[in-house]
Amino acid sequence: MTVRVGVIGAGWIGQEHIRRLTGTVTGARVTAVTDIDPARAEQAAARVGARVVADGAELIAADDVDAVLVTSWGATHAEHALGAIAAGKPVFCEKPLATTAEDCLRIVETEMEHGRRLVQVGFMRRYDAGYRQLKQVLDSGRIGEPLVVHCAHRNPTVPETYTSDMAALDTAVHEIDVLRWLLDDEIVSTQVVTPRATSRRFAHLKDPQIMLFETAKGVRIDLEVFVNCQYGYDIQCEAVGEEGLVRLPDPAAVGVRTAGRHSTEVLTDWVGRFADAFDTEFREWIAELAAGNEPSGPSAWDGYAATVITSATVEAIESGRVVATDMKPRPAFYGGTA
Amino acid sequence: MTVRVGVIGAGWIGQEHIRRLTGTVTGARVTAVTDIDPARAEQAAARVGARVVADGAELIAADDVDAVLVTSWGATHAEHALGAIAAGKPVFCEKPLATTAEDCLRIVETEMEHGRRLVQVGFMRRYDAGYRQLKQVLDSGRIGEPLVVHCAHRNPTVPETYTSDMAALDTAVHEIDVLRWLLDDEIVSTQVVTPRATSRRFAHLKDPQIMLFETAKGVRIDLEVFVNCQYGYDIQCEAVGEEGLVRLPDPAAVGVRTAGRHSTEVLTDWVGRFADAFDTEFREWIAELAAGNEPSGPSAWDGYAATVITSATVEAIESGRVVATDMKPRPAFYGGTA
Amino acid sequence: MTVRVGVIGAGWIGQEHIRRLTGTVTGARVTAVTDIDPARAEQAAARVGARVVADGAELIAADDVDAVLVTSWGATHAEHALGAIAAGKPVFCEKPLATTAEDCLRIVETEMEHGRRLVQVGFMRRYDAGYRQLKQVLDSGRIGEPLVVHCAHRNPTVPETYTSDMAALDTAVHEIDVLRWLLDDEIVSTQVVTPRATSRRFAHLKDPQIMLFETAKGVRIDLEVFVNCQYGYDIQCEAVGEEGLVRLPDPAAVGVRTAGRHSTEVLTDWVGRFADAFDTEFREWIAELAAGNEPSGPSAWDGYAATVITSATVEAIESGRVVATDMKPRPAFYGGTA
């Protein structure tokens, strides 16, 4: 069975996913596209033989749409996610699930009333081969109970539109999700300390920032977010447990020796870093839908948690204080611990 | 346009490729399957909704077959490749293209008479991300003209059916192809020296073997083939040039520190090592066919060269002497140097 | 000219240094030894043909003692350092210079009155080849201005006598000194957060601890102190600057591939890790004294700073609060910035 996907939002990431669902992932077809810019929708749709529909509501309702992909502007996510649930259709929503905790919670509650998982949130790191190996080691008990995690998230540069709160909302959000999943644990407090800022940034920006998270079980996480590090796109993660540690590998790259140096390339864009993870994310999502299963990826609850924690972290950035995350108890509906 | 593929040979590798063309690579559909064991063909076909046909000839002739995949027993490859060319259909032939140089040459000549490339041979290493990076460095001139290449091809164990000549025919053949491509150069002589044999082998087998190749440009290659190395499946390649060297990376793997050791996993099966390469190989083949292009992968000429060189290497294993490869001049039809 | 060294304190570290000054470092001779345990002094002295003297004061005054090495109990360091300065003799004092900031300051002031550097404090990391390479990179400007430093200091286990404050006083003190030197910057505040404790510790101990330092220039340092990490003695340091980063190497170790793993040894004792640094430390100290120069290693001021910062860190461990280090302005006498 081919899963017919309707896409709400044909910007860069929407187009990437349309390309992926068409040319990389088997078992799916993009049948309908909508965008606030009709010309952009037209172009994106034409490329894959899909039709353009007027808006999200029409797309969700369409007979030739089995599943909905939301890649529109963040502020519109909640409306479309709720619409899809109301229509009983699976919906893959790019991060954030919604921009406020309240909206996320409404989606969670609506999905629970529906009685079956329909929502998956686009946190692709859970599909990265390295993180999956890391989780396997953690779950195996080889390093014992985790106690500390050291992370870094570095981008070469960001444009002037990137503001200090985006370090939490757009950047750290990936670590926040993947750490909750790796540790099967919840983040309960957040603090941000700001080193001397790099001179290679726009003046309004705090960069780098060191974020400190604490989990329910007491694990301490430090995360360096540095979005103008110049040298590359570099993701580091090291979990230290009672018996040992495990470290995320760098992407495999040929070693070159010339002129007194041994060197390997460091990637400079995040698309290359997580391209395989995106492919796997959609491959598994489509396979689960085709098999009639609930999606097994990041849930609406995970989307809610990410929004609560990133919001608290924005508060921490602004206040300089330790901020407790004010999260509801996890419903049994979503299984797991975190 | 979906490329409709007919598969001749539904053994292990045939089933792997059927699965790949169905579930991993977009734009293709397996429509027909044949095998000398009809029950096996039936099973493989049923799994993907294809029909079973009586034999290769019928499959090649079938209207619902746009392209042919030959994964049958090596001795039958030539017949099917020639049949496909006669029918003007693209054919992907697992290695070897044919078991004798004469048969390979007949395929080459028949294809040249046809006037357009139809044949691709299944040497997947050219699609491995690491080898591609390595070729990029070589082609960039960063390390200057290549002079020496050091390689190792190690398998944990092989069954009793694996004989000394298979070290050339089934194992080294992958290095032989990928080195010709990496260096854009031809192998002109081959020699094999045999170290003390490992006690962890079947008694009839020479293992390990050190193969020494020389290219037309004078590059010297040493290749350790060790198929009972016990510890893992390990592929090494280091090219040394006038200004520096480049080395194939090991697959990315998490680092773990426990009990006084830092360790990373070494793969133990070749399927895992080259799974992505196989996917890319078929993805690109299908994309080229869908676009109406000639295949750009390993050609019939490459298949001929591999058979000539592996045959010479078998002679070298048996004689202990340096054996010149007796290869025809490369036809302009196939472009390139090697 | 052979430098004749008198040693105050013949415990484990004293004996190590006696052995080093006798058997590893040229140009020195241990001529006199004293210890509160006369038998221990006797044994240590006999081994190298030195004489035993009654106490530190006598040793400092002795004609056959050109330079004094203080390896006695920490609480006695100040007395001996002051005694040596009064006698106008160079004194190498194992860490801490003194157990209180007041005592350290007295030594600093006394030395300044003397008008010439006599005191060196035993922070050996500045002599480690890896740290020296790291400093060279920092000083070269290759990675730009430093902004963040990530460190870890892990021991396999500690005995029951090791208490939570020792994480600052005995363990982190090495990073505190080496970071001040690496960054040529002063630590102005300290904070400690405590993750969930490992079950593999004595119950009274906070372990691991995450220490957070801020420098005068705004560099942020995080240091994981984990003294029961089980797996090894592991020292990590990574400095992130405006243009790139630099990372301390692991000690060179053969790579071994067996049974599906590539592994290298992680050291399990700190003596092995810094043995070469100790040798270099004493080699350079003796060479400077022999040449009639002032010692160029960690100064009395560095000893004072370390005591102020570790004391503040102990307060931070106990209070959970950010604690400012209350340090006097750096006297021009000591040059440099930090």
Add this chain to the structure above:
Amino acid sequence: MTVRVGVIGAGWIGQEHIRRLTGTVTGARVTAVTDIDPARAEQAAARVGARVVADGAELIAADDVDAVLVTSWGATHAEHALGAIAAGKPVFCEKPLATTAEDCLRIVETEMEHGRRLVQVGFMRRYDAGYRQLKQVLDSGRIGEPLVVHCAHRNPTVPETYTSDMAALDTAVHEIDVLRWLLDDEIVSTQVVTPRATSRRFAHLKDPQIMLFETAKGVRIDLEVFVNCQYGYDIQCEAVGEEGLVRLPDPAAVGVRTAGRHSTEVLTDWVGRFADAFDTEFREWIAELAAGNEPSGPSAWDGYAATVITSATVEAIESGRVVATDMKPRPAFYGGTA
């Protein structure tokens, strides 16, 4: 007891060792120096307070010389080694022990008649920490019986005076000695194949060369000698056994990430690479003499074997043929196997 060393030959390496015996190694003193250039002897002697003597014979006979260090021109080594044995004095002879197998054999026989080991040959690699770790792994049985060894010996450049035979006599000789020791096995044949030569060499030179050795137990060794590799001084060694492999580490070096690359320095001179090995070599030699023991380092027999094997390799370079090493049976006097 201080060992009083007389040095025959005050060229570069002689001066290096004088410096080492004076300033780095404890327990030794250089008391006498001679050189065919009296001015050079004068300078070298003055620097360390030694006296100049007329020639090797006088130096060997001198009362204030306990042990002799021969660092003169290779062709004179035999004479001085024999002289020292005749005088019953320990002699450390830089490689080669002698330039002909006959002379080496005469030294061996003379030493055996003397009845006690006096001669040590200056093969410093046995004292390198990495090679020692490698030997430890081999001896432990962790990787099983060794079968194959891959080596590379690369120098950035050599002067015009360096001729093709020096690739064996001066360069490969280090691998030849260290491999005999690592494997506790004898080299019985040698072959050299020459790749296309680098354009970055003097025209008379074969560079690179691939040397192929076979041992008595059947281990096969390939050694790339490349003395104009441009990029650095790089020593590689990987031993493959029945159960796994072990690889020499690169020297520890800080990792730096800048401008899209992770890089570590590759050394460019051999002095830096083996400085610690030289120190250890002399430290252990002096300690053994001081203790009244026979030297335990490379013996006269090892010097003989190296000369036989390098001579055979020179023949192999010139003839292109496999050349058997024509070695006498190992006398029980020298213990061991190789």
